[in-house]
Amino acid sequence: MEFAxxxxxxxxxxxxxVISGLPIDPLRVRxxxxxxxxxxxxxKPVFLAQLHEIPRxxxxxxxxxxxxxxxxxxxxxxxxxxxxxxxxxxxKGSLAAKSAQRVERPAPLRQVVYDALAExxxxxxxxxGQHLVEADLAEYLGVSRQPVREALQRLQTEGxxxxxxxxxxxxxxxxxxxADQLLGVRAVLETHSARLAAGCASEAHVARLWExxxxxxxxxxxDDGEALVTANADLHSxxxxxxxxxxxxxxxxxxxxxxxxxxxxxxxxxxxDAWAEHAELIEAVAAHDVEKAEKIMAHHTERTRQAFHxxxxxxxx
Numbered sequence: 001m002e003f004a005x006x007x008x009x010x011x012x013x014x015x016x017x018v019i020s021g022l023p024i025d026p027l028r029v030r031x032x033x034x035x036x037x038x039x040x041x042x043x044k045p046v047f048l049a050q051l052h053e054i055p056r057x058x059x060x061x062x063x064x065x066x067x068x069x070x071x072x073x074x075x076x077x078x079x080x081x082x083x084x085x086x087x088x089x090x091x092k093g094s095l096a097a098k099s100a101q102r103v104e105r106p107a108p109l110r111q112v113v114y115d116a117l118a119e120x121x122x123x124x125x126x127x128x129g130q131h132l133v134e135a136d137l138a139e140y141l142g143v144s145r146q147p148v149r150e151a152l153q154r155l156q157t158e159g160x161x162x163x164x165x166x167x168x169x170x171x172x173x174x175x176x177x178x179a180d181q182l183l184g185v186r187a188v189l190e191t192h193s194a195r196l197a198a199g200c201a202s203e204a205h206v207a208r209l210w211e212x213x214x215x216x217x218x219x220x221x222x223d224d225g226e227a228l229v230t231a232n233a234d235l236h237s238x239x240x241x242x243x244x245x246x247x248x249x250x251x252x253x254x255x256x257x258x259x260x261x262x263x264x265x266x267x268x269x270x271x272x273d274a275w276a277e278h279a280e281l282i283e284a285v286a287a288h289d290v291e292k293a294e295k296i297m298a299h300h301t302e303r304t305r306q307a308f309h310x311x312x313x314x315x316x317x
Contacts, residue, residue, distance in 0.1 A: 036063060121262075126171050183308065186252075201285045220271045220272065228267040270307045
C-alpha cells in the first residue's frame, strides 16, 4: 500500500490493524511487499476516506461487555426440555431442575468451567451416558461456548467424557472393569493409610476423627446423599493426612474425585454399614491397634466395591 507521505500512513494505521489483525509499522506501510505478506493489497487510491472511518474494535468479548451488565449469580436458567429427539435424557433436563451456577471470574475461565463441569459429573447431576450439548452448558454456566468446548476436551482426555464422531459429547459410562481397577488401587492405598494412622495418631487426631464421624451420622440421619459423600471423603482424607506421608496423600488425592463419582450412587444404601465400619476403624486407630485398623479398612473398601456392582442402576447401565 502506498501513501504520499508518512503522516497519511500514520493516520491509516489504526484501520490497517483492524483489517489485518497484525501490528504494522506505519513507516513501512508504503511498501507493497509488506501488504502482500499480510494477504491483501489495496490499490493506490486506497479509499482513505473509508479507512479513516473504520472504528477500532475491542480485541476480546471481555472488553465489549461491562462487568456490571453481566448476568447476576442468582439468575435462573430458562425452562429446558427434559428429553432429546431419541428419548435419552439430555444435559438440559438435568440442569433445568437447578438454578444456574454462574461461574465466578477472575480465576482462569477455562479452569473454572472445567471444575464446574467435573463437579456436575461427580455428583451425578450429569449422569453417565448423558448427552452434553455445548450451548446448553454454556447457558447454564453463563459463559461462551469456547471455554465449555475446551473443558469438554480436557474432561475427555481424563476419562470423564466420551467424544463421539458426528454425535457429540457424552458423560463417560464406567465399566465394571474400570471400577474394579480404581477401587482396587484405592483399597491398597487406604489400607496402608489406616495402618500408618493407627501407629501415629494423637488424642487430637482421634478427637477430630470422631467429629468427622458425627458429621457423617448427621448426614445419614438427614438422608442427605451429597453430604454423605462429602463427609465420607473428609474422614478418609483426614485419616491419610494425619499419617504425615506426603506421597501417600498425593496418590490418594489422584483417585479421590473418581472414588467420589463411584461412591455417590451407593452413599445412601451403604450408609449405615459404612459409618458403623468407620466407628470401628476409629476405635482401632485410637487403640493404636495397627493390625486391626488395617483389617477393618480392607473389609470396608471391599464392601464398597461390592456395593458399587450391586447397585440398582448397574443393570440399566
